[in-house]
Structure formats: C-alpha cells, structure tokens
Amino acid sequence: MSILIDAQTTFIVQGITGREAVNLTRECLDYGAGAKIVGGVTPGRLGREVHGVPVFDTVAQAVAHHGAAIDGSVVTVPPAFTKDAVFEAIENGIKLIVIVTERIPRRDVAQMVELATLRGARIIGPNCLGMIVPDVVKMGGIGGPARNAAQAYTPGPIGVISRSGGMTTEMSSTLSAAGLGQSTAVSIGGDAIIGSTYAELMPLFEADPQTQGIVIYTEPGGRMEAELARWVTENESRLPIVAFMAGRFMDEMPGMSFGHAGTIVEGKADTASEKIARLAEAGITVAERIEDIPGLIAEQMQARGTPTTAAAQGGLS
Amino acid sequence: MRKDGTFIAVEVEDSAAADAAFAQKLTEVCPVDIFAQEPDGSLRIVDGNLDECVLCRLCIDADRDPAHPAVKVLKLYDAGALLV
Amino acid sequence: MRFFEYEAREIVKRAGIPVTDFGFATEPSQAREIAQRIGGPTVVKSQVLTGGRMKAGGVKFADTPEEAEAYARDILALEIKGHMPRGVLIDPKAEVAQEYYAGVVWDGPRKQPVMIFSPVGGIDIEQVAEEQPDKVGRRHFSNILPFSEFMAKEVIASTGVTGGALNKLVPILTRLAKVFVENDMTLAEINPLGQLADGSFVALDAHMDMENEARGRHAKLLADLGVGSEETRQAREATPFEIAGEEVDAQDHRGVAGNVTEFDGNLGLVIGAGGGSLTLFDAVRAHGGKPANYCEIGGNPSVAKACGLAKLVLTKPGVDQIAVMMSIVSNTRVDIVARGVIKACLELGYDPARKIAIFRIPGAWEEEGFKILEKYGVEYADRSVSLNEAARRAVEKIQGVAA
Numbered sequence: 001m002s003i004l005i006d007a008q009t010t011f012i013v014q015g016i017t018g019r020e021a022v023n024l025t026r027e028c029l030d031y032g033a034g035a036k037i038v039g040g041v042t043p044g045r046l047g048r049e050v051h052g053v054p055v056f057d058t059v060a061q062a063v064a065h066h067g068a069a070i071d072g073s074v075v076t077v078p079p080a081f082t083k084d085a086v087f088e089a090i091e092n093g094i095k096l097i098v099i100v101t102e103r104i105p106r107r108d109v110a111q112m113v114e115l116a117t118l119r120g121a122r123i124i125g126p127n128c129l130g131m132i133v134p135d136v137v138k139m140g141g142i143g144g145p146a147r148n149a150a151q152a153y154t155p156g157p158i159g160v161i162s163r164s165g166g167m168t169t170e171m172s173s174t175l176s177a178a179g180l181g182q183s184t185a186v187s188i189g190g191d192a193i194i195g196s197t198y199a200e201l202m203p204l205f206e207a208d209p210q211t212q213g214i215v216i217y218t219e220p221g222g223r224m225e226a227e228l229a230r231w232v233t234e235n236e237s238r239l240p241i242v243a244f245m246a247g248r249f250m251d252e253m254p255g256m257s258f259g260h261a262g263t264i265v266e267g268k269a270d271t272a273s274e275k276i277a278r279l280a281e282a283g284i285t286v287a288e289r290i291e292d293i294p295g296l297i298a299e300q301m302q303a304r305g306t307p308t309t310a311a312a313q314g315g316l317s
Numbered sequence: 318m319r320k321d322g323t324f325i326a327v328e329v330e331d332s333a334a335a336d337a338a339f340a341q342k343l344t345e346v347c348p349v350d351i352f353a354q355e356p357d358g359s360l361r362i363v364d365g366n367l368d369e370c371v372l373c374r375l376c377i378d379a380d381r382d383p384a385h386p387a388v389k390v391l392k393l394y395d396a397g398a399l400l401v
Numbered sequence: 402m403r404f405f406e407y408e409a410r411e412i413v414k415r416a417g418i419p420v421t422d423f424g425f426a427t428e429p430s431q432a433r434e435i436a437q438r439i440g441g442p443t444v445v446k447s448q449v450l451t452g453g454r455m456k457a458g459g460v461k462f463a464d465t466p467e468e469a470e471a472y473a474r475d476i477l478a479l480e481i482k483g484h485m486p487r488g489v490l491i492d493p494k495a496e497v498a499q500e501y502y503a504g505v506v507w508d509g510p511r512k513q514p515v516m517i518f519s520p521v522g523g524i525d526i527e528q529v530a531e532e533q534p535d536k537v538g539r540r541h542f543s544n545i546l547p548f549s550e551f552m553a554k555e556v557i558a559s560t561g562v563t564g565g566a567l568n569k570l571v572p573i574l575t576r577l578a579k580v581f582v583e584n585d586m587t588l589a590e591i592n593p594l595g596q597l598a599d600g601s602f603v604a605l606d607a608h609m610d611m612e613n614e615a616r617g618r619h620a621k622l623l624a625d626l627g628v629g630s631e632e633t634r635q636a637r638e639a640t641p642f643e644i645a646g647e648e649v650d651a652q653d654h655r656g657v658a659g660n661v662t663e664f665d666g667n668l669g670l671v672i673g674a675g676g677g678s679l680t681l682f683d684a685v686r687a688h689g690g691k692p693a694n695y696c697e698i699g700g701n702p703s704v705a706k707a708c709g710l711a712k713l714v715l716t717k718p719g720v721d722q723i724a725v726m727m728s729i730v731s732n733t734r735v736d737i738v739a740r741g742v743i744k745a746c747l748e749l750g751y752d753p754a755r756k757i758a759i760f761r762i763p764g765a766w767e768e769e770g771f772k773i774l775e776k777y778g779v780e781y782a783d784r785s786v787s788l789n790e791a792a793r794r795a796v797e798k799i800q801g802v803a804a
C-alpha cells in the first residue's frame with residue numbers, strides 16, 4: 001500500500017512541452033510499472049506528442065480524450081500562469097495536484113488551496129518534486145531519472161515527508177542503505193504556504209497499513225512543525241516519528257532567508273531551537289545527523305512492536 | 318574540423334561541416350549552442366560552449382549517414398573516449 | 402520586502418485610511434520646511450529598516466522648526482543597529498486619546514490571512530497577546546471571497562469595543578485588508594492607530610512587507626514610491642561578495658549557482674541544493690569549521706555558472722581551499738558541477754587536486770563525474786559518505802581541526 005498514488009493513478013502534465021517537464025514525463029514513464037500519464041497540456045500545442053503522451057490545449061480536452069475522470073496533474077507552468085492552470089485542473093475534476101513551480105506569490109497559493117479544499121481536491125507543493133511509491137510509481141521529478149530513483153528508493157515501512165526535494169532523496173537513500181524501505185516519500189515543498197503540511201498527510205500514513213514509522217525533514221520558518229506536534233499529541237498517533245532539522249545556524253540570523261522561500265526566522269516560534277523543543281515535547285525524536293535516522297526510527301518501531309531488518313541487526317548508528 | 322575544450326572535444330568531417338543544411342540542423346538540435354553557422358552557412362564550432370556539452374547525443378543522432386558518423390564527441394577526461 | 406515607514410504610510414494614505422500630515426526629508430533644511438508647513442510641535446523619526454528607533458535616539462520631539470532641523474541633522478547621521486537612515490519623517494505631534502492596533506498577516510497552517518485588532522496599541526502586539534489576551538481579536542478571512550465589513554465588526558466587537566469607535570474603525574480595517582490582499586503584502590500593520598480627542602482615527606505609524614515573489618506585479622506602486630528593482634531590502638545590505646554572487650547566477654537562466662551569503666571564516670563552500678546547503682552548513686559548523694560563505698547550487702546550472710561560483714569563492718580573501726558538497730542530486734548533474742569547479746581551478750592557475758578539499762556530490766551522471774574527478778586527482782566521495790562525514794573531512798582538511 002501507499003498514500004496518495006499507486007500504479008493505477010492516472011495523471012496529466014500541465015506545461016508538458018517545457019524543458020523540465022519533458023524530462024519529468026520521461027522519468028515518470030520509465031519508473032516502476034510506468035506512470036499512467038494520459039495526456040499533457042500546453043495551450044496552442046494540440047496534436048503534438050511528448051514521449052508518446054498526447055498534448056492538448058486544455059485540461060477539458062485531455063479529460064474528454066481519456067473518456068473518464070483523471071486522478072491527478074503535475075503542474076509545471078511559469079509562476080504567472082500557475083494559478084489559472086491549477087484552477088483549470090480543479091474545475092475539470094482533478095483531485096490531486098502536484099505543483100512543481102517555484103516563486104509563486106503566496107496569495108495565489110492560498111487561493112488555489114482554498115478552491116481545492118472547496119472542491120475536495122488536494123494540492124502537494126508548490127516548489128516541490130512530488131511523490132514516489134518505491135518500485136511502483138512516481139509523480140513528479142522526485143528522485144530524478146528512473147535509474148537514479150531506483151538507486152535511492154526501496155519499498156518498505158517508512159513514510160517520508162520533506163520540505164526539501166533533494167533531502168527527500170538523501171534521507172530515503174540513507175534509509176534504504178540501512179535496509180529500511182519507504183512506503184511513500186512526499187516532497188511537500190519549501191514555501192511558506194503549501195497545499196499539504198506534515199499534519200495534513202499524517203492521517204493518510206496513519207491509515208496505510210504498510211507504514212510503520214515516519215521520517216521528516218524540517219527547516220526554520222513557519223508553524224508547520226508546531227502543527228505536527230499538536231496533531232501527534234491530540235491524535236495519539238500509532239506511528240513513531242523521527243525528525244531532522246536543518247538550518248540551525250539561522251537562529252543567529254533573523255530576517256535572512258536561506259534555502260527555500262519559506263525558510264526565514266521572523267519570530268521566536270520560527271527558530272530551529274524552538275521547533276526542536278516543540279517536536280520533542282510531542283514525543284518526536286529529533287536526529288542530530290542524517291545517518292542517525294535509520295537507527296532511531298528502527299529503535300522506536302521495535303519499541304512499538306514492529307519488527308524491522310534494521311532493528312534485528314541491533315540498530316545502525 | 319576539430320575544436321577542443323577542457324573536457325569535451327568535437328570533431329566534424331570537413332565535407333559535412335561545409336554542408337549548410339547539415340550545419341543548420343546541428344545548430345538547431347544542440348541544447349547548449351556548441352554549433353553555429355558562418356555567414357556562408359558552413360558550420361562553426363563555438364569554442365566557449367564546448368565544455369557545456371551535456372552528452373545528449375542529439376548531434377550524433379542528427380547525422381546524415383548513421384553508418385559513417387560525421388560528428389564525433391570526445392570525452393577528453395576519459396582518454397578521449399567517443400560518445401556513442 | 403520591507404517598506405520604510407514613510408513609504409508604508411503613503412500606501413496607507415492611498416488606500417483612503419486617514420494619516421497625519423507627515424513629510425519626508427533627506428536634508429535638515431527640508432525637515433525645517435516641513436515643520437514650518439505643519440506649524441506646531443513635531444516628531445522627527447529616523448527612517449531605518451530596523452526596530453528600536455526610540456531607544457537608539459532615532460525619534461525626537463521638536464517644538465519649533467529650528468529644533469526639528471537640528472534633530473534631523475543628528476538623526477540623519479545616526480546609525481541604528483548597523484543601518485544608516487534613508488531620511489527622516491516629520492510628523493505633527495498628535496494629541497492622542499487612545500492608541501489602537503490593526504494588522505493583517507498570513508496564518509501559514511490555516512493558509513489564510515488573519516486580521517488582528519486590539520484597543521491596546523503602541524506596543525508590540527505579541528506582548529499584548531501575552532499579557533491581555535482578551536484585548537486581542539483575530540479574524541481569519543477567505544482568499545477567494547472579499548473581506549467584508551461584518552468581519553471587521555466581528556473582530557472589533559470581540560475585544561469589547563463598541564459605540565462610535567466601532568463604526569469609525571470598520572472602514573479602516575476593511576481598507577487595511579484590501580491593502581494587504583491587493584498588494585501581496587505579508588504584513589500590513591498600523592500601530593499605533595491613534596484615536597484623537599474628537600473620536601476620529603488616524604494612522605500614526607505603519608509597517609508593510611511585500612512578498613518578494615510578487616514585486617513584479619506591483620511595478621507601478623514601487624515606481625511611484627521610488628523603490629528601485631536593485632533594492633533587496635534584506636535584513637542587512639548585500640556585500641560586494643554577495644552582489645558578485647548574484648551576477649554569477651544571472652549570467653544565464655539554467656539552474657541556480659548563487660544565493661551567496663558572506664561569512665567571515667576561511668572554509669570556502671560550494672554547496673547545494675536548498676536543503677542540502679542548510680544541512681551542510683550546520684554540519685561544517687558542528688565540526689568546528691568556519692565557513693567563508695553560504696551558497697546554493699540547484700536546478701542543473703551550466704558549467705559556466707558552477708565555474709563562476711567556484712571562482713568567486715576561491716578568490717575570496719582568506720580562502721585557500723573549497724569543499725564541493727551536495728545532497729544526492731537528481732536534476733543537477735554531477736559531471737557538470739565537476740567540470741565547473743575544476744575549470745575554476747584551472748582558469749585561476751591552480752591544481753584542482755589541491756584546491757578542492759573534497760567533492761561529495763552523488764546522483765545523476767555520477768559515473769561521468771567521478772571519471773572527471775579521477776582524471777584531475779580530486780578526492781571525491783559517493784553516497785556512502787554522509788553529508789555530515791563529508792563536512793567533517795572538509796573541516797579537517799582545510800582547517801586542520803580534529804573533528
């Protein structure tokens with residue numbers, strides 16, 4: 001099992017003829033069982049093909065051509081056009097939208113998310129690489145070309161949620177090397193406002209029988225970690241969580257943005273140290289180093305009665 | 318003609334380089350602008366862009382006769398190994 | 402992007418919110434002229450993008466235009482927390498009966514703006530929220546529906562304010578919400594919002610922050626205010642080294658090799674991507690390393706860009722060697738970055754094997770990349786070496802710190 005997507009998920013790529021989108025399409029088609037990309041949209045390019053995927057002018061045409069509802073869309077259009085593209089996807093019945101585009105003003109993001117909520121759709125991102133179910137399917141640029149993705153990601157019990165696309169792969173690779181595969185890894189995006197936060201994805205992992213533990217990558221800036229801490233406390237989650245916090249140096253540099261648009265210390269609650277304290281209070285283990293993560297999560301899964309290869313080896317650190 | 322960068326060298330047979338239609342094709346396919354055309358339409362290799370080569374093989378695939386490739390891309394960091 | 406007070410007040414004024422008859426001066430004589438026009442006691446306020454002006458002596462009360470001029474002269478020469486003032490704002494000294502607070506900010510987890518109102522203004526709203534929580538009202542509002550007057554009424558009434566004050570405040574809050582939404586602000590705050598003896602309200606100070614990503618669609622407003630596109634308005638001014646980093650990144654549109662921040666250490670860093678850079682920077686410091694800089698590579702930059710960035714770091718005074726490290730790459734290519742950093746060494750007349758302390762970038766095209774590194778004898782590491790371990794080796798090699 002997995003969350004959000006599986007081998008049957010159908011999706012389109014909006015902005016499919018762009019340089020990065022062409023690569024992303026190839027990667028998704030090549031990975032695992034091969035993603036079911038049923039169309040692409042670039043206005044004015046009706047009739048073209050990208051790696052065998054038919055291109056349409058509108059999402060409505062893609063849906064009509066497919067002859068049934070389409071599950072998802074990967075949106076890779078420039079920032080000024082993203083809101084319209086996402087509205088178009090939502091109004092054409094698409095329920096899962098991965099926004100790859102960076103540098104979208106947050107008012108636009110907030111509008112997209114609010115419309116999605118009204119229509120029962122979910123947004124992942126923006127400024128993200130999408131998600132991957134190891135050996136099965138990937139939706140977005142996560143992990144890169146199929147061959148590289150296969151090197152880093154393996155199937156297993158860990159759900160991965162990360163504000164950094166690259167660190168999703170770095171952490172999953174470290175987990176894989178320790179014999180801990182992933183159920184689903186989700187790059188949620190680095191912006192101040194995003195479609196799906198840690199706390200909003202937790203219920204999905206909670207309901208997924210394959211998932212036995214969660215590993216998250218976090219950064220200074222925003223209240224997302226506090227929200228997760230509250231969720232974990234209020235819902236008595238069955239899943240142990242290990243968090244890694246990058247950007248601790250930023251605590252000394254308020255008002256400066258590093259890494260991602262949402263990564264800035266504006267107030268005390270934004271700091272790495274404050275977040276680490278909040279997470280720890282909620283029983284979430286904060287790893288000092290990436291290489292400590294497999295041992296810590298294995299230990300906790302074992303404590304909760306989940307046998308793992310890594311735990312059987314007596315921890316890894 | 319042959320031009321060498323630090324990491325990549327490109328060699329094009331003289332007869333092919335003189336063919337304006339082929340030169341135009343190479344200019345179009347290369348994503349990092351290694352090829353351009355002289356005013357008379359013949360091929361020019363842009364020295365400054367050689368090391369930007371992404372090993373995409375589009376110039377090799379664009380060849381007029383795949384059996385006798387007129388374009389060679391050499392990896393100077395790999396003992397001059399040919400990109401195939 | 403933060404606005405100066407005089408700009409923020411101009412934005413408030415344009416929105417139809419009453420403001421005092423203030424003026425902006427960059428010369429002491431201008432300050433006197435404005436004070437003359439105002440007629441009566443004035444307040445002279447330093448225009449800097451930092452807090453704590455009052456404490457630092459950046460706010461003075463003048464009884465006469467001559468006094469205003471003298472204070473302006475002092476304040477224009479006064480550095481506050483490393484910032485020299487842009488100018489001074491001359492404000493009529495208002496007879497305020499009560500100070501209120503009104504502001505709009507984003508609530509990240511709720512993904513909506515929130516209007517915050519308090520009848521206790523003039524001090525930090527977070528302090529009011531802690532000490533008198535019943536005096537702070539909050540009202541989230543939709544991103545799709547317009548901010549409506551009833552919402553303003555609700556938030557004002559929730560703090561116990563009623564009567565004429567409530568009715569006079571409604572249009573102010575409604576217009577402030579509009580300012581926030583229409584200008585892509587991340588903060589729109591009037592504090593204090595003064596109630597005068599006759600019961601009317603006037604904005605006495607304002608803070609505005611516009612989202613950087615949205616600057617492009619507010620070109621007219623920014624031009625009207627005289628904000629140049631080169632003004633970054635970061636927490637501190639960009640250094641020449643950082644500006645050179647921006648130039649490297651701007652040389653072509655392929656990927657990113659920039660976002661440089663200068664530090665005072667001697668360990669040169671060529672690192673990426675966003676999250677990887679944060680992780681590596683922490684790791685270097687945890688091992689006792691003193692970074693010369695922070696930077697980011699990502700999105701598959703050109704060889705020229707990676708080369709430019711490496712050259713910039715290598716030529717920074719005090720830097721002898723660089724560490725080239727990234728989290729596992731899937732879009733950026735190992736071979737392209739390897740070519741870039743080696744080229745930088747060669748073009749500067751250095752031996753890459755000596756100048757590059759360690760190269761740890763695993764991932765896409767690593768086979769080709771490792772071949773290049775081997776050819777030039779550069780020490781490299783694959784994914785089996787953690788970011789932390791790579792950082793430790795870099796510190797040990799460059800600074801000789803036993804980690």
